[in-house]
Amino acid sequence: MITTLTIASRESPLAMWQAEHIKKNIQALYPAIKINIEGFKTQGDILLDQSLANIGGKGLFIKELEHALLNNKADLAVHSMKDLPMDIPKEFKLAVITEREDPRDAFVSNQYDSLEALPPGGIIGTSSLRRQSQIQAKFPELKILPLRGNLQTRLKKLDQKNYDAIILAAAGLIRMGLKERIKLYIDPTLSIPAVGQGALGIEILESNTELLNLIAPLNNDITSRCVLAERTLSKSLAGSCTVPLGAYARITNNKIYMHGFVATPDGSQIIFSETNGPSDNPEDVGKKLSQLLIAQGAKKILGL
Numbered sequence: 161m162i163t164t165l166t167i168a169s170r171e172s173p174l175a176m177w178q179a180e181h182i183k184k185n186i187q188a189l190y191p192a193i194k195i196n197i198e199g200f201k202t203q204g205d206i207l208l209d210q211s212l213a214n215i216g217g218k219g220l221f222i223k224e225l226e227h228a229l230l231n232n233k234a235d236l237a238v239h240s241m242k243d244l245p246m247d248i249p250k251e252f253k254l255a256v257i258t259e260r261e262d263p264r265d266a267f268v269s270n271q272y273d274s275l276e277a278l279p280p281g282g283i284i285g286t287s288s289l290r291r292q293s294q295i296q297a298k299f300p301e302l303k304i305l306p307l308r309g310n311l312q313t314r315l316k317k318l319d320q321k322n323y324d325a326i327i328l329a330a331a332g333l334i335r336m337g338l339k340e341r342i343k344l345y346i347d348p349t350l351s352i353p354a355v356g357q358g359a360l361g362i363e364i365l366e367s368n369t370e371l372l373n374l375i376a377p378l379n380n381d382i383t384s385r386c387v388l389a390e391r392t393l394s395k396s397l398a399g400s401c402t403v404p405l406g407a408y409a410r411i412t413n414n415k416i417y418m419h420g421f422v423a424t425p426d427g428s429q430i431i432f433s434e435t436n437g438p439s440d441n442p443e444d445v446g447k448k449l450s451q452l453l454i455a456q457g458a459k460k461i462l463g464l
Contacts, residue, residue, distance in 0.1 A: 162190075162193060162370060162371065162374055163192070163193060163194065164193065164194045164195070164196070165186065165193055165194070165195045165196070165235045165236065165371075166195075166196045166197070166198055166233070166234045166235050166236075167179045167182060167183060167195065167196070167197045167198065167234060167235070167236055167237070167238055168198055168200060168224075168225040168228040168229065168233070168234035168236070168237040168238070169197055169198070169199055169200070169225070169237070169238050170199070170200060170201075170202055170225070171199035171200065171201050172310040172311070173310060173311065173312060173336065174310065174311050174332050174335065174336055175199075175238070175240075176197065176199060177335050177336060178238050178240065178335070178360055179197045179238045180197065181335075181360070182236075182238050182258070182360065182362060182378070183195045183197060185258075185378055186374075186375065186378070189377060189378075190374070198228065198233065198234055200224040200225055200228060201224070202222070202223065202224045202225070222237070222239055222243065222244060222245070222363075225237035225239070225363070226249070226251075226252060226363070229252065229363070229364065229365055230251065230365070235364065235368070235371060236255070236362050236363065236364045236371065236375070237362070237363045237364075238360060238361070238362055238363075239360065239361045239362075239363060240356070240359075240360060240361075241257060241355075241356025241357070241358075241359040241360065241361045241387055242329070242353075242354040242355060242356045242357045242358075242359075244356065244361055244363070246355075246391055246394050246395040247395070248363070250366065251365060251366055251367075252363050252364070252365060252366060253363065253364055253365070253366045253368075253372065254361050254362075254363055255362050255363065255364045255371070255372050255375055255376070255379075256361065256362040256375050256376070256378045256379045257356075257359050257360070257361050257362075257379060257380060257383050257384040257387050258359060258360045258361075258362075258378055258379070258380055258383065259359075259380040259382075259383050260331075260358040260359045260380070260383040260386070260387075261330075261331035261334055261335060261358040261359075262330040262331055262334060262345070262358055263330075263331065263348060263353045263357045263358035263359075263408060264330045264345045264346055264347070264348050264351070264353060264358075265291060265327050265328070265329060265330065265345075265346045265348075265351045265353060266327065266328050266329065266330040266333055266341075266342040266343075266344070266345060266346065267325060267327060267342070267343050267344040267345075267346055268315070268318060268325060268326050268327070268328055268333075268341050268342060268343060269318070269324060269325035269326070269343050270318065270319065271324060271325075272324060272325055272343070273343055273344065274343070274344050275295065275298070275299055275302070275325070275346075276299075278299070278302055278324055278325060280301040280302075281301065281302070281303055282302050282303065282324045282325070283302075283303050283304075283305055283322075283323050283324045283325075284302055284303070284304045284305070284323065284324065284325055284326065284327065285304075285305055285306075285307035285314065285317065285318065285322070285323035285325070285326035285327070286304060286306075286307055286326065286327045287306045287307050287308050288327070288354070289403070289404040289425050290352075290354055290404050290405060290406045291327050291351065292304050292404070292425060292426075292427070293404035293423035293424065293425055293426070293427040293430060294350075294351050294352065294404075294406070294421070294423070294427065294430070295327070295351075295427070296426050296427030296428075297423065297427030297428075297430045298350075298427075300427070305322075305323065307323065307326055311328065311332050311333070311336060311338070314326055314328065315338070315341065325343075327346075327351075329353075329354075329357055329358065330342060330345055330358075331357065331358040348408045349419060351406075352406035352407065352408050352419060352420060352421050352432075353406055353407075353408050354406060355387070355390040355391055355393070355394045355405070355406070355407050356387045356390060356391065357408075359383050359387050362375060362378065382411050385409075385411060385416065385439055385440075385442040386409040386410060386411060386416065386442070387409075388442040388443060388446070389407075389409040389416055389418055389442035389443065389445045389446040389449075390407040390408065390409050390418070390420075390446065391446070392442065392443045392445075392446025392447055392450070393407045393418075393420055393446040393447070393449050393450045393453075394407060396446065396447055396450035396451075397422060397450055397453065397454075397458060397459075397462060398462065403422070403462055404421075404422065404423040404424065404425055405420070405421065405422050405423075405462075406420060406421055407419070407420035407421075407446075407449070408420070409442070409445070409446075411439045414438065414439045414440075415436050415437065415438060415439055416436060416437055416438070416439050416442055416445045417434070417436045418434065418435055418436065418445055418446070418449050419432065419433065419434035419435075419449075420432070420433060420434075420449050420450075420453065421433075421453075422453055422458045422461055422462055423461065424461055429461050431453055431456045431457060431458055431461065433449060433452040433453050433456065434449070435448050435449045435452060
């Protein structure tokens, strides 16, 4: 009988909000369980002067949390699904994917209302190769500079006029009560989101079946199917922070509609495709879309 739980989380304000959100949802189901949150500083939070693509990718945000699970310092770890690598070590299990917040990218600026309104040479802040490639493909006259740090740090750099605009995940701004900073929600067909963007995942030890059964009610079936389709596409194309790749799936009338892209970082080569299929076979839909992209030359672009 589980009486206490410890949640492992990154220490950033947004990550701690996410951990608190999961804590409240578990507490609502099981009021008698005592739940603690333990913050960990990850390498991805420490190495802010380098691009993620150059220092190891998404795994830098979760290694310390997985070590906490292995060393019995925590029972579950909460992740942004867009930060979770496609390959999870066999010791761990992605037990739950919660209902998705707004998956779109957000245009944030103190001077301009949209990307189209920026002057030639306008400076955009983002460290996402996915965003960079899509922006450069449509707006080659704009200049993109790296932007790392937690949400508040990024907004501060914008306010200090280091950038004319920055692109952030809408979900993070909404969760942190900063929705008013969003000048424009970018249509997901124009800026295809990161795989899993807007969804939270709960990772546990594979062996912890009691905890798996306990938190199973937190899983959102629709979001899980969509994210599984997106992650299947990314895994098929060896997706990581070093690859400009995006995918977005949604379910309508028991069908998954999905579109995705791959590109070179400078946006000079970019391939889009879309497909659909039964919602009870999300992996098949993801594989189908990856094959469509491969048929258009995705592997050559990705250097595979």
